[in-house]
Amino acid sequence: MGSRGTVAGNGSAMANRGIVVDGEDPAAASIGARDDVEVRLDARLEQLPLVRSVAVNIAMRADFDVDSISDLELAVDESCSVLITRARPGSTLACRFTLADDEIVFRAEVASPEPTPPSTSTFGWRVLSTLTDRVRCWVDGQDAHRVLYLELVKRRPVLSG
């Protein structure tokens, strides 16, 4: 029967999300975790420069061009700003960069008391959706276990000529 159902009681962060899976992170199922980079830090705005510099380094390593690196830096900064300003006090911001062949997936999560994701009609959200190829934000879990997620995808631009 494998591990089905064990997640809800194992005391890990997964147990707090109110979702039942086969004991693995659903987002990681089809992607080798070997090249992933994870950053966990206090959910405070003073940490933004650190996450930005990680984003820049990863984009450089993935051979993104100057403008795409700048776009990813801005998008990651905006994502983390959104999560940090909605974080439960004293909580941890967990960020994960997944490198695929032609794209970088950035996914971040934080414990948040807010029952709904932030509005998509703000200037900040417009910036996020302009700078990325895909972005979504959602809430999972109940009450004290509520978690706010944000995921974005930035593709490597197709080189012309």
Next chain:
Amino acid sequence: MTEPEPTARAGIQRMVAITRTDVGRKDVVVIGVSGELDLLTTQELEKQLSSALAPPNRVVVVDLSEVRFLGSAALSALLSSAESAGSNGIEFKLVAADRATLRPMEVTGISSNLTIFGSVDEALAGVG
């Protein structure tokens, strides 16, 4: 926004420096910014902008040449400053010369609502 805590304040000072340069004209203000403008540090810029964008000032120049990162809070602050300057009859000019600042303004489309120059001298040329 509320006043940042002491640790946040130290963080702001490490990340950004905002200085007002005297150009010898009472009604012309040049604000030089260096460092990174994100959600935390933009609060500092907003303070300077709101005090500068008032009579008797007639021209306000914000020099972003030494800015290495321009986040959405800063983009939004620059855009609303341009609007408020316009409605108060104040000329609001930006100086930006490299990709770190030009790219965010271009890709978000706000550069069309801003007046951008390559240097402070260019921004001040023709200011009577």
